[in-house]
Amino acid sequence: MRSSWADSVVNSAAENAAAGSLANAGVGTTSAPTRTSYVPPHLRNRTPSADPPAPAYSGPASGGGTRWGGPRNDLNRSGFSTGGRGGGWNSRSGGWDRGKEREVNPFGDDDNAEQVDSEQENTGINFDAYEDIPVETSGDNVPPPVNTFAEIDLGDALNQNIRRCKYVKPTPVQRHAIPISLAGRDLMACAQTGSGKTAAFCFPVISGIMKGQFVQRPPRGARTVYPIALILSPTRELSCQIHEEARKFSYQTGVKVVVAYGGAPIHQQLRELERGVDILVATPGRLVDLLERARVSLQMIRYLALDEADRMLDMGFEPQIRKIVQQMDMPPPGVRQTMLFSATFPKEIQRLATDFLSNYIFLAVGRVGSSTDLIVQRVEFVQESDKRSHLMDLLHAQRANGVQVKQSLTLVFVETKKGADSLEHWLYMNGFPATTIHGDRTQQEREQALRSFKSGNTPILVATDVAARGLDIPHVGHVVNFDLPNDIDDYVHRIGRTGRAGKSGLATAFFNENNSSLARALADLMQESNQEVPAWLSRYAARSSYGGGKNRRSGGGRFGGRDFRKDTSFNRGNTDYYSGGNSSSLYGASGGYGGGYGPGVTSAWD
């Protein structure tokens, strides 16, 4: 049985489904297929007279609905009975009772949002660490930030979940991104994970789905589902994590969140989809599969969010993303609302991303604890042949220091999958319980490894870059870059696995001649974040030509990126990007934003 709220509201629009592209080929409906054109969300659900032509559907499935949701009184009449569900957003206080018992409580508490669970410590965020974060916004008519959740009308159910999550007040990225998103604007946001970024794009989407009336469902029996929001991420584990968070936020809102990713049996995911989906969280490959099977249609997408957007648009992913966003049945920019989030945003990628955006706002949020350096970064010169024994020394020292194994996890990044396996084996042989996560392992093994690491069962995780981005693993006290990445942005993401949510952390890197191309960027980054830069590293940095190449900091300064529309070298002859009304605002205690790549400015990361 379908159980997304949308299904409960209306079961209609057979003619649209029948007319809709490939998705419904062969799916028989009893109504005459009436070709209708796409109706943008802002034009839907007006008064009956403003609606598109009269509903044509008179099939056997229901007593009839209207296309695009129809007027509210109509929803109240037909929708509730067909779904057997109560409530709508206009009668929310009395509504949504059905399904409450059946929805698994993702908080694991007794359903009382007000109850304080003292056992469940630190699920929240250290908000004190966010006080003086610099924030920069640019674009036309930027909506002002909010200071409290109360200022925004997200709805009772969502507010209750916010309390359950112990979010007391919005983080900087939430303060700025939520009003922008609620205003319906497209957004390119440079913000650290672990500071409530997922919530920043989930809250407005959930709230919008709850309040919106853009409802569209295929006729009963059609196996195609029509999510209203799509969230894409570059790794399966990250998609899982976003799904888990989104489920908390949407608990008892009636908004249904489903995740789809590869490496896992597709049938269970298909079953979940058939039960109804409003928000689909997915990795690109599996989504393409679902689209080609016509099990998912993007026709009704109103919100598109790309997490780790710079990764999603880099060489490896770009074709797939273009296919999903531009070559299937997704509404174009300006019709859908698009939000791109990442901790780093190279300018080349920003330019690429404009293909997906419409009159967007750029938002940059400085690093967590920019004034207090929550992550201590160390670089040590270690020859390849000495790396293992050097790592062993670090681990022994850690153990000797009485760092509780269960309390402090160590994440070791290596360059290759083979290298990960062999290092894990060697560690294990030497008495350090370790596991590994990389793309050559089965999905089951990957998820098992992550669970085992998180639980402290194997407090050392050897990982490739599959674990570099977005994963929120509490208690990672130490990130070791056993092999340094070639790109400074990857380094930034990797060390961001520690020092999460305002907590402190340590990052150690093993550097040798093989990494000389990274020297300059690494030295700059460390200096910008007030780290001690070894003299030998500075010498390497001075020797290496800057070249303006890949390792140049994408944003410089305190942010993970700056709005490339302000960079003349990217705008020569393109006055569009200068189109007036560029408003810019700077919040924070660190003084005016200097711009450029000058030294001495605190760096942004993650």
Place this chain on the structure above:
DNA sequence: AAAAAAT
């Protein structure tokens, strides 16, 4: 050159 992402 490596990593990730569908079967």
